[in-house]
Amino acid sequence: xxxxxxxxxxxxxxxxxxxxxxxxxxxxxxxxxxxxxxxxxxxxxxxxxxxxxxxxxxxxxxxxxxxxxxxxxxxxxxxxxxxxxxxxxxxxxxxxxxxxxxxxxxxxxxxxxxxxxxxxxxxxxxxxxxxxxxxxxxxxxxxxxxxxxxxxxxxxxxxxxxxxxxxxxxxxxxxxxxxxxxxxxxxxxxxxxxxxxxxxxxxxxxxxxxxxxxx
Numbered sequence: 001x002x003x004x005x006x007x008x009x010x011x012x013x014x015x016x017x018x019x020x021x022x023x024x025x026x027x028x029x030x031x032x033x034x035x036x037x038x039x040x041x042x043x044x045x046x047x048x049x050x051x052x053x054x055x056x057x058x059x060x061x062x063x064x065x066x067x068x069x070x071x072x073x074x075x076x077x078x079x080x081x082x083x084x085x086x087x088x089x090x091x092x093x094x095x096x097x098x099x100x101x102x103x104x105x106x107x108x109x110x111x112x113x114x115x116x117x118x119x120x121x122x123x124x125x126x127x128x129x130x131x132x133x134x135x136x137x138x139x140x141x142x143x144x145x146x147x148x149x150x151x152x153x154x155x156x157x158x159x160x161x162x163x164x165x166x167x168x169x170x171x172x173x174x175x176x177x178x179x180x181x182x183x184x185x186x187x188x189x190x191x192x193x194x195x196x197x198x199x200x201x202x203x204x205x206x207x208x209x210x211x212x213x214x215x
Contacts, residue, residue, distance in 0.1 A: 006036035007054035007087070009047050009074055011066030014095040022065070022094050022110050029111050033118040036063070041070070051077025055087050062087045063117055065110075067095015068141055075127065079138050090117035096155075096166055100141040103205030126204055140204060147199040150178040 008030065010023060023038070030036045037059075041047045047064070051074040054062050064074040071091055078086050092113045093101035104125060107113040127138050144152060154177075155170035181196040 002037055002057055002059055004034065004036050005060040006030075006034075006063065007050075007057075007059040007061070008036045008038045008063045008065060009041065009050050009054070009070070010038065011041045011047065011070040011095075013041075014066035014070060022092075026065070026092065026110060026114050029114045032115075041066075041073075045073060047073035048077040048080075051075075052080045053077075055081040055085055059087050061090055061117075063090035063092060063114075065092045065094055067093065068097055068100050070095065071100055072140060075140050076138050079127065088122055092117065099207045100205065102207050103141065128202070128204060142204065143202040145184070145200040146182050146197055147174055147179065148201050150174045 012023075027038075039050055041050065047066070047070050051062055051064075055078055062074060062078060064071045071089075075089065078089060091101045091104065091106050092110050093106055093108065094110050098106075098108070101113070102108070104123070107116050125140065127140055128143065129136060129138050130143060142148075151167070151170040151174040154173040155166050158166050158169055179198070181198040183194060184197050184200065185194050186192065
């Protein structure tokens, strides 16, 4: 059995590498609630491996400290274990966009969010699944196809900007380089059709890229 019932997974590269500085600030908050075992990610998809391992080792709570990408990886790790052995998920947003954390009602200030993880009430969230050939992956926030996906790829190559400016620059790059629509086939329970689409986004919450959607 682990020393603590909580595993904390931190992505030191989140928010252009500024996430690591929150580690020392958050440690004192974590100690107030009995402490946790800490680990940092080293490469892409590492958080998925760490989260799955934490579940297999018997942790009851896994906390993602990073941005939307880190949380996405942690969720995919937790979903690889049976439901009866799956730990609860906590989120401390220290990334660039932090859309999913906002959608589930987390505090924006990391220390407050950490206290909220330990003192707030648990809630159920919807998780969607996408399949491409033999690959299966869960998504928790949004699924972007076309322009949105290309802009996300461009946003990962912006070394000096942060926050909204990252997405603004990524959108400008996508307009200049990748703005051609794609022919997409759609199939629902009621009908099937094809059409050219520049952008298709499926949302699991009201916010995407720091923009809010209302219906």
